[in-house]
Amino acid sequence: MDRRTIEEVEALTSTGTPKLADVARLANVSENTASRVVRNKGFIAAETRQRVNEAIEKLGYVPNRAAGSLASSSSMIIGVILPSLSNIVFAEVLHGIHAGLAGTPYQPMIGVTDYGLVKEQQLISSLLAWKPAAIVTTGLEHTDAARRMLEASRVRIAELMDIDNRPIDLAVGLSNREAGRAIARHLMQRGYSKIAYVGHDWLADRRSHARYLGLCEGLSEKGLALVAENRIDGPSSTLSGREALARLLVDGADIEAVAFSNDDMAVGGFMHCLAADISVPDKLALFGFNGLEIGQALPKPLSTVLSNRFAIGKAAVEHLLESAERSDPPKVIDTGFAIIEGATA
Structure with missing residues (x-):
């Protein structure tokens, strides 16, 4: 890409949510062609498909899968992305999330990354396509494309288990x-x-x-x-x-x-x-x-x-549901930790 195009990309990701028309313009294709790539419909030349997918990644564009579904069903979704459900640590975090959502109309939509950042990126794209009310994910590290999608989405974002760096919106956990x-x-x-x-x-x-x-x-x-x-x-x-x-x-x-x-x-x-x-x-x-x-x-x-896993999950969703607006500046909630003296050291 030339420098003018790079600047256009930066402007799009900093001033608003990228649209399909922006993807088409950056990939130098028609909006209809970009739409067919996104929907995986019809024959698309490999080189064209690659240009469109590269534009999607650079812009952090997320297609709207909720179009045509009931608005109430999409607005009540809380996307939850965890590294594992077999690890009791994250099962307890999820228990806290469920407790925080109890008595509300919101329902979690859960994805598991198996500790992979690329897998997390794929899940973020899939969940954002359903226009959730919020996304809850684990850790502060993401791929560049995942971070662009999260930042551009403008939905509430909670990053759990770590508070040692600056979050996108809300960090809940311990140092x-x-x-x-x-x-x-x-x-x-x-x-x-x-x-x-x-x-x-x-x-x-x-x-x-x-x-x-x-x-x-x-x-x-x-x-x-x-x-x-x-x-x-x-x-x-x-x-x-x-x-x-x-x-x-x-x-x-x-x-x-x-x-x-x-x-x-x-x-x-x-x-x-x-x-x-x-x-x-x-x-x-x-x-x-x-x-x-x-x-x-x-x-x-x-x-x-x-580590206070239940409290991390519960505090995260409770704070997310307090406001539809992101924290400005980003907010950190320290749930702390405690030494268990035990008998082995």
Whole structure:
């Protein structure tokens, strides 16, 4: 594109919601052709289809799927995008969302990203096409195209679980970086100085990376650093936590305590200690994150951080429904966290 066209794109995305005519103009096709690409109707040359799709992405254009449906059905939708429903953390967030919507005419329309930003982008496009009253999504990181769609839509937007950066409209959650620092301070106050880390894929879970950075920062405040670390490539699980801790300890490193990326991983670490006859916390202290029920059901309750998942979901929808207008400036709601002392660290 030449510079004039780039400036036109920027003007469109900053002054109003892009229209189909804008897509057609940018792709240098008729509005009818652009419409057929959007609706996937009839034969369209591959090069033409590519130009139209590139224009759609650059503008953040979202087609109106609600046209022809009842206005009441579209206006009562709250789009909810979560990384997972098998992870109890996000099931509890959804429980909070349902509680916040109780007694209102609004209904959630739910999509699951499997922790993928491209998948999130696709879901945002699909949900916005139904003209929802609001979109609830997870985290503050999105693809450029997804962010343009969210910003251009002008519907209320809530980004959950993280407050460490500026939101589009409303952020509800906790500072994961500060939670990591709190873990470091707690372990050091308990007398541990040889601290290691066991975690999972940061690309899939960027909030765990923020906690890792906070953990390292907290240790550095006292002149310490991690003595060892092991991070698996895939998602977190109890089995992964067990295997990762076993690999961390195989070389006999001098470790007093291990901070895990979350409770799933920490529970697996506890299981390894049981199998390997490693006394917890006498020989090795373990610390998690999330405050899951399974961690508190262990023979020795897990030392961890409690994140207020139910409160995050409930507060988000309650604040979204207070006004149809976006927060100006964007608003941050800190639901906080708390240390669960437990018996493993």
